[in-house]
Amino acid sequence: MTDDEFTVYQGLAQDTEDHRWAFGTGFTDPLEGIDTSVADGVDPAALATYCLMLGDDALIYSHRLQQWMTRMPELEEETALANIALDLLGQARMLLARAGRAEGAGRQEDQLAFFRDENEFRNVRLAETIDADFAELTGRLLIFSAWRLALFSQLTGSADPVLAAIAAKGVKELTYHREYAAEWVIRLGDGTALSHAKMQAALEAIWPLADELFRTDAVIRTLPAVAADPATLRGEVDEVLRTVLAAAGLDRPDRAPMAAVAGQTGRDGVHTEAFGYLLAELQSVARAHPDATW
Amino acid sequence: MVTAIRPDPAAPALEVAREVAASVPDPELPMVTLADLGILRDVTAEDGQLVVTITPTYSGCPALREIAQDLRHRLSQAGFAPVTVRTALAPAWTSDWITPAGRRKLQAAGIAPPHPAPARDRQAPVPLILGTTRRLPVACPRCGSPATTQTAAFSATACKALYRCDACREPFEYVKDI
Numbered sequence: 001m002t003d004d005e006f007t008v009y010q011g012l013a014q015d016t017e018d019h020r021w022a023f024g025t026g027f028t029d030p031l032e033g034i035d036t037s038v039a040d041g042v043d044p045a046a047l048a049t050y051c052l053m054l055g056d057d058a059l060i061y062s063h064r065l066q067q068w069m070t071r072m073p074e075l076e077e078e079t080a081l082a083n084i085a086l087d088l089l090g091q092a093r094m095l096l097a098r099a100g101r102a103e104g105a106g107r108q109e110d111q112l113a114f115f116r117d118e119n120e121f122r123n124v125r126l127a128e129t130i131d132a133d134f135a136e137l138t139g140r141l142l143i144f145s146a147w148r149l150a151l152f153s154q155l156t157g158s159a160d161p162v163l164a165a166i167a168a169k170g171v172k173e174l175t176y177h178r179e180y181a182a183e184w185v186i187r188l189g190d191g192t193a194l195s196h197a198k199m200q201a202a203l204e205a206i207w208p209l210a211d212e213l214f215r216t217d218a219v220i221r222t223l224p225a226v227a228a229d230p231a232t233l234r235g236e237v238d239e240v241l242r243t244v245l246a247a248a249g250l251d252r253p254d255r256a257p258m259a260a261v262a263g264q265t266g267r268d269g270v271h272t273e274a275f276g277y278l279l280a281e282l283q284s285v286a287r288a289h290p291d292a293t294w
Numbered sequence: 295m296v297t298a299i300r301p302d303p304a305a306p307a308l309e310v311a312r313e314v315a316a317s318v319p320d321p322e323l324p325m326v327t328l329a330d331l332g333i334l335r336d337v338t339a340e341d342g343q344l345v346v347t348i349t350p351t352y353s354g355c356p357a358l359r360e361i362a363q364d365l366r367h368r369l370s371q372a373g374f375a376p377v378t379v380r381t382a383l384a385p386a387w388t389s390d391w392i393t394p395a396g397r398r399k400l401q402a403a404g405i406a407p408p409h410p411a412p413a414r415d416r417q418a419p420v421p422l423i424l425g426t427t428r429r430l431p432v433a434c435p436r437c438g439s440p441a442t443t444q445t446a447a448f449s450a451t452a453c454k455a456l457y458r459c460d461a462c463r464e465p466f467e468y469v470k471d472i
Contacts, residue, residue, distance in 0.1 A: 007358070020409065030381070031332075031381070031383075031384075032379075032380060032381055033379075033380025033381055034380075034381060034382070034383060035349070046464075076445060076446035076448075076456065077446075077449065079446065079448055080446055080447060080448035080451065082448075083448040083451075083452045084448070086352075086354035086452060087352055087353055087354045087452060088354070090350075090352060090353030090354025090355065091353045091354070093353075093354075094353060094383070130348060148422055150419065153416075153419065153420060155418075161384065162383070164384070164388070165383035165384035166353070166383060166384070168384060168386045168388075169350075169352070169353050169383060169386040170353060171386075171420065172386065172388075172472040173352060173452075173471075174422050176447060176448075176470070176472075178422070179422070179423060179424070179447065180402075180421060180448070182424060183424065186424070202400070206448050236419045239419075240419075240422055243424075244422070244424075245420055247424065257366050
C-alpha cells in the first residue's frame with residue numbers, strides 16, 4: 001500500500017488492539033497525554049464526584065436528544081440536534097474520564113457510563129425526563145444550555161486545569177446550543193396561536209425541574225476553588241430567560257419546584273421514573289455483552 | 295491528490311517529521327491539512343521518541359481517532375516509529391487558527407472560510423445574540439455575492455453551518471467562527 005492509496009477508511013478496517021468501533025475498550029482515552037494529577041488542597045474524591053455530576057448531565061441529556069433522531073420536523077433540525085447531542089457526548093466523555101482519573105480506582109469512561117446503577121448517577125432531573133413534544137424540546141434545551149453555559153463560563157477559572165480546559169471548549173459549543181434553542185422558543189412563542197399555546201404549556205411543564213439546577217450541595221461546598229456555586233448562576237440564567245421570553249411573548253411560569261425525595265434530588269442519585277427506562281436503553285447492550293467489539 | 299512528503303536525507307529528522315505531520319489531510323475536510331486547520335499543535339522529540347500533539351476542534355469531534363491513526367501511519371512510512379499522539383485541550387481550538395492557505399483551500403472547495411471569532415470578555419456573561427441580522431455577511435464561495443442566508447446553524451459536521459446564496463441559489467457550507 002502506498003501513501004496515496006492509504007485512506008482513513010483502510011485505517012479503520014485494520015483490526016488492531018486500539019482500533020475498535022462502539023463501546024468497549026476501543027475508544028481512545030479522551031484525556032490521553034493530559035496531565036490529570038490533582039492539585040494540592042483539592043479533595044480528589046470530591047473532584048471526581050463533581051466531574052460525574054457535570055458529565056452525567058451531558059451524557060444523559062445527550063441520550064435524550066439522540067432519541068429525537070428520525071423524529072425531527074426537518075433534516076436541518078435533525079442535523080442540528082445531532083450535532084448538539086454529539087458536543088454534549090464529547091463533554092461527557094472528557095468529564096467522565098476526568099472523574100475516573102481523579103477517583104484513582106482505574107475506572108474509565110465506559111465503566112462509568114455503562115456499569116453504574118441508577119442511584120450512582122448524579123445528573124439533574126431536568127436532563128432525564130422525556131420531552132412531550134417539540135416545544136418541550138426547545139424549552140428544555142434553552143434552560144439547560146443557558147444554565148450550562150453560565151456554569152462553564154465560571155469553570156473556565158477553575159483551580160482544576162483539566163476542568164477549566166473542558167469548560168473553555170464547552171463554552172464555545174454551548175453558545176451555539178443556547179442560540180439555537182432561543183431562536184426556536186421565540187419562533188414558536190411568537191408564531192401562531194397554537195404554537196404559542198404549546199410553547200407556553202411546555203415551559204409550564206418543565207419549569208418545576210429548573211430550580212434543582214441552582215441548588216448548592218455538600219460536595220460542591222467542599223470545592224470552593226474548583227466548582228462553580230450553582231446559586232450564583234441564577235441571575236445570569238434568569239436574565240437570558242427574561243430576554244428570550246419577552247421576545248417570544250411568553251409568560252414566565254409561576255410553578256413550585258419539583259419536590260425532593262427526603263431532601264434528595266438527581267445530584268444525590270434520586271431520579272424520576274423515566275430515568276430507569278433511559279438507562280436500560282443506554283446500558284443494556286454493553287451489559288449483555290461486556291467488552292464486545294465490532 | 296495528496297503528495298506524500300519523502301524524508302530529505304539532509305534535513306534534520308524533527309523538521310522532516312514536522313513536515314510529514316503538517317501535510318496529513320483532515321479526514322472530514324480532506325482539502326486542508328492538519329496544519330492548515332490549526333489542529334496540529336506540536337511535534338517534538340522526547341527521549342528519542344516522536345511526540346505529536348493535536349487538539350480537537352469540538353469536544354465530540356469523532357475524527358480525532360482517525361487523525362491520530364493517520365499521523366502514526368504516515369510518520370511510520372517516513373521512518374518514524376513508534377509515535378506518541380497526544381491531545382491538548384487548552385487553549386481551546388479557535389477557527390482563527392485556520393491559516394491563510396487553509397482559508398484559500400476551503401474557499402476553492404466551495405466552503406466559506408470563517409470570519410474572525412468573536413472576542414470574549416471573560417468576566418462578562420456570553421451575550422445572547424438572537425436573530426440573523428447580527429451575523430456578518432458570508433460571501434458565496436462560488437459567485438462571491440454577499441447576499442446569502444443561513445439555512446441552518448449546524449451542518450454535516452459540528453464545525454460548519456449551512457448557507458444558501460440568494461444570487462446564484464447554490465447551497466454551501468460555512469466554517470463557523472468559534
